[in-house]
Amino acid sequence: MIRLIGLVTMVFWAVTAYALPARIAALNFSGGQGEGVTIDVSGSPKYRYFTLQNPSRLVVDLFDTLPVGALTQPAVDHPLALAVRTAVRNDHDVRIVVELKNAVEAHAAALSTATGLQIKIGLTAKASTNSAASAGQSVKPVKMPTLAAAEKADGRSGEGKARIKAEPEVLATQSAPRKTARSSGKGRDIVIAIDPGHGGKDIGAQGPGGTQEKDVVFAIAKRLESAVNRQPGMKAVMIRNGDYFVKLRERVNIAERAKADLLISIHADAFEDTSAHGASVYTLAEKGASSSVARYLAASENAADMAEGNGVHDETLASVLADLSHKAAKDASQHVGNRVLRSVKGVGHLHRSSVQKAGFVVLKSPIPSVLIETAFISNPAEEKRLNSRAYQDQMANAVFSGIMAHFKRYAPADTLFAQLQKSGAIRLASRGSDNAETVARRDVAAKSAAKAVRHVASRGETLAGIARQYGVSARELRHVNALGADDVRVGQVLTIPQAI
Template identity: 50%
Template sequence: MRCLRQFYRILCFAVISCTANAEQLQLKSISYSSQEPTHLAFDLSAPCRHRYFSLSNPHRLVIDLENTRLNQVLNQPNDHPLFANLRTGIRNGQDLRIVIELKGSAQGKSLLVEKNNGAELQFDLQLKAALPQKVDRHADLVATSSVKAVETPVTPVRPVALKAPKTKGRDIIVAIDAGHGGKDIGAQGGNGTQEKDVVFAIAKRLEAIINNQSGMKAAMIRNGDYFVPLNQRVRLAHEAKADLFVSIHADAFNDASARGASVYTLASKGASSAGARWLADTENAADAVGGNGNDAGNDTLVSILHDLSNKAAKEASQNVGNKVLKSVRSLGELHRSAVQKAGFVVLKSPDIPSILVETAFISNPEEENRLNSRAYQDRMAAAMFGGIMAHFRQYAPANTLLAQQSRAARVVRAQVENNSLPASDKPMLLAAVQDEVVDSLAQHTINRGETLSGIAQQYRVSMRALRLANKMNDGNVKIGQVLVIPPAT
């Protein structure tokens, strides 16, 4: 739901009569024609069921191919008079979605042509703006070919004008601080693993996830293996105008049996435990290791440390800390079951909510191996993002795109419910509205032990909304399944 001044919806469901193979189908290629600019064709391994609909602002044709995967990367429509670009994605774990951005307003009509070695799904677009005339390709096919052409039955839904709020808000900025770096290696595991390396790997994975989320942007505090003084990390977050500061570390202790992840926020009075105080003292000594010395006299740092009474930032830090801890719990044992408090220098920003995540104990041989695992790094980054996203779904700043998208989605749903359409048409239109906002919604990858009810509670949405957003018939989920998270209501 990007930058919509007026939300027009024309939804077409195309159900193709076919003897669909139970095996997964393959989309081999797509072909465009500059001589016939309103025509495009998909080469399939077999006939398939599909549906399509058109969107506006910007103009797009959206095609869903049931139980289909890409055989190879599809060609982009370079310098085409009608098609601007193309992107693909997987829906419901099995269907292939193709989104083609158009250079003008158009409605589509499909034709399935069955072949001996597969099928061709063809689209002809009806344009509001005039484009070069094209020949009747379908007539030529019927006249000169022995293949069978099947006209697609289309059930149109009458156009409905939905006035959606403008969604031109700014991105939410998340400052990602990979601990240590350069001469400061941080803690070291028994097999030689250095903290600075594994936390940087997790930070880069979190950066990729955030930058892939519409309405969010990551700002890396360090983008390589070099040392950044602690006070400068805070300053860089301010320069990036961050809405959240996340510092990523790996814990260590002289007892190799210590294990589990922890989340910390700033303690304004005193550490929540002796262990938390020891850890903060250890991390705060990084400047001395990095050769920066004690910079407590620096004017910028003094001004930052001067006022730690910003109640809103403290409450937000606690809230996001709770949600990240809850999300990280899905990966296994926690070292502390509640958010801890300690005097970390990098958390001492009076106006930026800040948390520090200890991802695991690098001093524990088993957890050292996990920290070196790309799969664990991916899962930890995804878990942190899940908590961050859950926080901003509840408390997104009002001038951000995410806050406005959530509000717009609620407004549009209300308009659909109050529209004069027949009751039988409303579920189809609501489904179309949901399709429109999918691109801007968060996603959650199912980990071992997670349930749909638990995910609904984590993101503060109903199970019904989750099932509707993901077109699920029941509440069963599978490990690795990716769920779209609809806006909280």
């Protein structure tokens, strides 16, 4: 009997030990000569890792591993890493995504420890050279790894299966490295692609007084271009620089060829109800539009290419929407949209008090993209405002202020703007809409952001609970992170403001 009890105990212990999932004990970043990330795990889970581009990310999948709470975020001045987030997959796996400042080569090694496994992933920045492109030769498409390809790979067949094969049918064009207007080696310019809607034979909407949308949005776009180009460390690229027609997908292509960091598309609303008024800001909706008006406007704007018989088919965009890069672009678009909306609110009435979502073709891009409906041209009073140079200036400067607010927090590390921001040399170059109080408020926000820490939301956490943990108010958390509600997502990175 004693022998039988002992046998049952051994079997129970073996089954329990086998079924016990691993846990992430720690995640740390290193700089200097040993740049990389170290993940300590209890147990010995199978894992895989791979890198993605546009934007650059390192992805680590840990199988049969429990989710983790707050992860250590990389230092602000880390040479390669920007942020880290996690997500639960298949109810029992954890995916870690490290957002990177540059494309990297990744190399992993796993060491057994007393408590489990230590996975060390070394990161080496890739050299940004492209002899064919720099020589002006035609560049052949190259295969790029995608999320779909990663999902097909069997990472359970062995520890540390590193490379994910690229899907043959998904191609990306390899292009020359970013060029900067400054060749002093101090950093490249942040490139803002400005898209005045419609143009040429596509007049857009028309107001009751005969004003054509293509004309007023071009005027606002040119004023925005001037504001951007006056700002040290920024450069504007116009999608169209005159009165001519550009297909919707080509607008995105122009922005991509310019290596744009942000795409701003400028329009003027029109609706059947001529009493509709106010400005709106839109980002891409992957599913349904956020309102019937949003759905109507997206259909109207997208109709330009359809009339040409050259509609943009969503199948051609599947690789973009499937890739994790779209998630990063979507998050950045939302942040820019919130900042722009906040600035535009000071110019006049908002049609919607939050950033709206709709399926605008021009927003279907791996580049962070925002579409701004500056006013309702179908409203007689707003048609008059759109024709006013004063309103055009105010709207352009408000949009520019929102762009500045975004990049003062999220400037790419390789840019001159980031270096100027770090040295405290950034000053707004726009005119008209910025008074001393606004500038002072931005300076306070910049100082607060510089002292901020980051928190990665884990399962079960609430905004109120996170606020209590750090001794700040939930209202302040909502404001700093541009949140519309108290809900937080698992893996969402929150900026925690600290006392100045």
